[in-house]
Amino acid sequence: MLIFIGIVAALIGFVMMSRPFKMGFALYLAFLGYYIYLYGGKADLEEASTALSLVSGAVGLLILGAVLGGGHTV
Structure with missing residues (x-):
């Protein structure tokens, strides 16, 4: 259930992003x-740490894009 709520929140955040931010976010996810x-x-510990940092960055970009894009919706 918690995963479903997280996916819905991520989709809402993605919809709120501006178009250029969506493209940058998609490149980051790729x-x-x-x-x-x-x-x-x-992966050993170093690669796992880097992967966790990349995932944390993706979450941060998602939140940043949603907040910045939320002010421009009509």
Whole structure:
């Protein structure tokens, strides 16, 4: 249930973003997906730490984009 609420909140935040911010966020998520694909099951502590930092950055960008985009909706 908590995962479902998180996905709904992420989709609402993505909808609130401006178009250029959406493109930048999509590029960031593509890089994150590539990094997880590259080091998926064979990561040591350093790669796992980097992946966690990238995920935290994605959450931060999602929140920032939603807040900045929320002021421009009509």
